[in-house]
Amino acid sequence: MTLSIDKKPKIALQPIHQCVPVTFHYDVHFTQGLFKTNNPLLAEIMAADGKPGIKRAIAVIDSGVLRHHPHLLKQLQGYTERYQDFFTLADHPMIVVGGEEAKNTPILIDAIHTLINEVGLCRHSYILAIGGGAVLDMVGYAAATAHRGIRLIRIPTTVLAQNDSAIGVKNGVNAFGKKNFLGTFAPPYAVLNDFDFLSTLDARDWRSGVAEAIKVALIKDADFFEFISSYAQAIAARNLEIMKQVIYRCAQLHLQHIANSGDPFEKGSSRPLDFGHWAAHRLEHLTDYRLRHGEAVAIGIALDCTYSYLAGLLSQPDWQDILRTLSAIGFTLYVPELNLTGYKSGLFQGLSEFQEHLGGDLTITLLQGIGKARDVHQVDITLYQQAVNLLENWQQTINNH
Amino acid sequence: MTLSIDKKPKIALQPIHQCVPVTFHYDVHFTQGLFKTNNPLLAEIMAADGKPGIKRAIAVIDSGVLRHHPHLLKQLQGYTERYQDFFTLADHPMIVVGGEEAKNTPILIDAIHTLINEVGLCRHSYILAIGGGAVLDMVGYAAATAHRGIRLIRIPTTVLAQNDSAIGVKNGVNAFGKKNFLGTFAPPYAVLNDFDFLSTLDARDWRSGVAEAIKVALIKDADFFEFISSYAQAIAARNLEIMKQVIYRCAQLHLQHIANSGDPFEKGSSRPLDFGHWAAHRLEHLTDYRLRHGEAVAIGIALDCTYSYLAGLLSQPDWQDILRTLSAIGFTLYVPELNLTGYKSGLFQGLSEFQEHLGGDLTITLLQGIGKARDVHQVDITLYQQAVNLLENWQQTINNH
Structure with missing residues (x-):
């Protein structure tokens, strides 16, 4: 058989919209x-x-x-x-x-x-x-x-x-x-x-992982934060039964977020699970990894909570409760690298690196209450500098006790 | 407030089943x-x-x-x-x-x-x-x-x-x-x-891409194969309007398959779009890429169609129609490397490499009619050797004309 071009209906070459659904299970x-x-x-x-x-x-x-x-x-x-x-x-x-x-x-x-x-x-x-x-x-x-x-x-x-x-x-x-x-x-x-x-x-690695549990509790689950806060001493004393609960609930909250966020592969710019992480990543680098990830995250959380307090989002008692819990578990909330401010060499370079990695607008997660996250797209460096000073004072008070 | 471990209901540490849905659009x-x-x-x-x-x-x-x-x-x-x-x-x-x-x-x-x-x-x-x-x-x-x-x-x-x-x-x-x-x-x-x-x-690259169109037509769309077959001369003569239709329909069939296969990220072993490709990949390697991908695919298609015919799946007229179309477009359907049979150095090593890359059982796609694919999980090497001989004869006949 033969088809002539004219007889064969021409296919209009419209764009083809492709939609590929993939579901991962584990x-x-x-x-x-x-x-x-x-x-x-x-x-x-x-x-x-x-x-x-x-x-x-x-x-x-x-x-x-x-x-x-x-x-x-x-x-x-x-x-x-x-x-x-x-x-x-x-x-x-x-x-x-x-x-x-x-x-x-x-x-x-x-x-x-x-x-x-x-x-x-x-x-x-x-x-x-x-x-x-x-x-x-x-x-x-x-x-x-x-x-x-x-x-x-x-x-x-x-x-x-x-x-x-x-x-x-x-x-x-x-x-x-x-x-x-x-x-x-x-x-x-x-x-x-x-x-x-x-x-x-070792004690540092036992402690470090709790920082992520506090992080996810602070942005998602006030009850879980209260649990961690109540058992801060037991956690510091290496109570395995309490730690199992902390790990399980933390894992559950992380997994739920990934499954339900609508953006598990992070095509957008919002990353609430990275609360406290812009400073943490930067501090790991600035300290040549003297800080472990969880230790840096604890400082990053303390910094962004303090900023949230200074910005009028977080109440003074909640802010104090968070710092107290972090300290009770054994985290140090100030390192001198927080006060490095040089262009390309200081803490705040972490903001632009964070933006570069995630893409799009700068998006920083703050707290407007325990268990309640809020994204902002610009921050006030002067206010952050005040937050650093407050953390330095806080840690000095702890050290002097 | 204080919570005792005993008062706080214990979370049972059951496995958490995670399900992550992701949808890609382009x-x-x-x-x-x-x-x-x-x-x-x-x-x-x-x-x-x-x-x-x-x-x-x-x-x-x-x-x-x-x-x-x-x-x-x-x-x-x-x-x-x-x-x-x-x-x-x-x-x-x-x-x-x-x-x-x-x-x-x-x-x-x-x-x-x-x-x-x-x-x-x-x-x-x-x-x-x-x-x-x-x-x-x-x-x-x-x-x-x-x-x-x-x-x-x-x-x-x-x-x-x-x-x-x-x-x-x-x-x-x-x-x-x-x-x-x-x-x-x-x-x-x-x-x-x-x-x-x-x-x-150049003529080879113009022609090469048509091999994938023939492939997808053979396993999915008999009408499209008829279209290509009817216009084989026009394609060989570089008619751009025909080529546009061939590209569009081929792209459409590939995209539909990826979207609807249920396994776009190939977690299973079935890969109908790789019809003819186990031999093609191997021949590219054996010829040190003297063959372009489409040229190798044309031979791979010819080989698997011939095997399908010898295995009693494909009718003799359909088999002949396929080889005729491939030859009319200008593909050479035999290269001496098809007759390399040494262990680790021959054609059939391509079968185990294909299996290793896809994982799981060997799955080879054959034809049981134009437009109808069929997966098999074992093949008869002797029959494949006969298929190679038939291709050698076919190409000799073409060359002598």
Whole structure:
């Protein structure tokens, strides 16, 4: 048959509007003794995709975790043997440096990609990432970019990672001196929170993660803030039962926000979960990471709450209650770097870096009450400078007691 | 107030099921004279996000396009001046090598990231990627991983990119000798197809892109295959009006599939749009990219159609009709590399690489009629060898005429 051009009705070349709906699902589990042979959770999760056959996986482990859990490698081997009908490790676990250094070492991404290639992992294989938030962020970036995404099982070992950084939809590493300059949005396959890892955290890491719980309580849930405030001493005294509640509720609030915000991949400019974070990110950099993330977040929260108070949004008693709670848990609320003000070298450069990373207008989240966030698009640097002074005085008073 | 642990109801630490819905939107436009100052399309798209202010962008351009369109840089500059109230280029366009070499040069990713950092692009800035599919894949990967995703406007300049590779949700570069080993799923911000770029394509590139149109017609739309088949001579003779129809319908079918497949980010194993592609990817590698992607796809289609015929799925007349159409458009359907059979060095290694990239079971798409795809999970290598022999004979007959 032959069709002439004239006879064939011409298709009008209108723009085609494309709409691509994607729904991601994953479970966040809470357990203890994850690698004990009588705990089938991990093996079951890998086997539960409905496909026959023994699953293949590799493991990447934070060296800091191994230092405190020297038997972990042997335990993992025993676990793998016990559940060999479910999954197999395609190679020895890869051990990587822990902490922010993991995100500042680009060669680690290459090393993980090389391992994925060498053992021939496919998109339905698993990467088990065991460690603190920084290691999970780094491994997550490597996993998300190989074969356009290998299944990532996050096994966070710190409070901060269990209640915040490891349960969300992001990964990233640092580049050009900028935090998370490289990264993607890539939900994990599953998150397994094992509370046993918390027992060996040093005091600073135990405390650090509570900052994110206070943050999310302040912007979303006054009752939860009251709970944390009431148990501040117990938290400082390392009460694990209280900490479990803090982690669970914090994780729940973060997960609800991500699911219901309408913008989980952050195409807009609003980021209430980043309350206190513009200053925190900047302080981490200015202190050469002497401050841990949670410690910097505690200061960032204190700063933005104090600013909220000075701006007339937050009542004086609420403001005091927040600072008292942060101090009772053990956070230091002032560091000299807060008073660095030079162009390109000071604290307030953090505002423009924050804007650059998120894109669009500057959007800073403030408090207009405990449990009530409010976005603003411009801030008064003079007022922020006063807030810094108030924090300096506050910390001096604490230190003198 | 004080709460005792006992009085406070304990939260049961059940797993939290997280469900994250994300919807991506983008428009695919069809135009001519995109950079003529009387065509406001590009400027309007950048300005249409509802935010005030002049948008910032960088441009990355395929050197192959510049060779054929030496005035493009000047035209782009004139366009930028004309629409300076809408957007500004933050730096001179970056010129990059074209073709598969763009995906084999990791330093280009670093160079784009460096530029993004130096000019301080934010997530709401734009990257204009102008070029063939390989350049767009590479730039897309760089754009998707900076700040977790900068807005990417794809301006594809080849038939293949306009009707297939540049309109979808993927990006990628090659690593470890494997195609698209590194990449992400990341829908573009917009796609602007300018037909004027097609006029300078060499005969091979003009032809190549039609292979994907034939592919999608064969698995989805018998009428469209009939259209292509009827106009095979006109296509070979570079009739632009016919080509516009072929590109538009091919783009439409691809976009519909991505939107409605239920699995746009390919978490499963089924990939009907990759009909003919397991052999194509392998042949590109085995021929050191002497074959262009579309040329390899044409052979892959011919091979899988011939196998479908030998397996009793496809009728003899339909099979002949397909080979005749491919040959009439000018495709060569046999290369000696089809007869390489060594372990790790031959054609059939492509089957396991395909499985590794997609993950899970081997899933190969065959035809059970024109317009009707069918997935199978195992194949008969002996039958495939016969298919190779039939293609060799077919091509010999063509060559002798």
